Structures are given as C-alpha cells and as structure tokens.
Amino acid sequence: MNEKDLTRLHHMLDSAKEVRDFTGNQSKADFKDNRMLALSVTRLIEIIGEAAANVSKDGRQELPNLPWGTIIGMRNRLIHAYFDINLDIVWETVENDIPPLILELEKFLADPG
Secondary structure: OOHHHHHHHHHHHHHHHHHHHHHOOOOHHHHHHOHHHHHHHHHHHHHHHHHHHOOOHHHHHOOOOOOHHHHHHHHHHHHHOHHHOOHHHHHHHHHHHHHHHHHHHHHHHHOOO
C-alpha cells in the first residue's frame, strides 16, 4: 500500500479512536443533550469519510471488509445535509460501526504488508 493511503488509514483510525474516547462513558441521551459532543463526533465521522474517500481504489481493495461506500456516503450526508442531521443515526454509527472499524484498521495497520 502506498504512503498516502497508509496516512489516510491512520487518519481514519485516529478519528475513530477519538469518537470512541469522546463517547465511551456517554449514553445516547448524554450525546444528544451535549451539543459540543455531538458536533465533535459528527466532525470526526466527517474526517473518517473524507480520509476514506482519498484512499485509492487499490488501497480499498486491500481492506475489502470495510464498507467504503457507506463510510464515504455518511460523510457526504453529514456535509451536504448539515441542516438535517439525525443524531440517532450518528449515535448508531458510534455504537455499531466505529468499534469494528477500529478493529479492522488496527489489524491491517499492524502489518500492512
């Protein structure tokens, strides 16, 4: 994998870990009631998607278990429909999608071949 792709994967991993760290001891209600937290997490998910969009096609093929289209699509939705963000969906992403993303990226980056 080329250096640019590895850098983008590290950006994805770092942002995903920050999402985990920011929300680790928070409930969904806490998240929805804390505007700073919600905005921070939303921004981090945008960064994950932007980094994913900049991983080359060849790079993406080395990580076929990642839902590239979904990750990039989430970023596009958050950026372009900023006026209509559903925090329930963002929270579902935090709970259901961020942990496996971290695991996949950590596994790959430990030995990128």
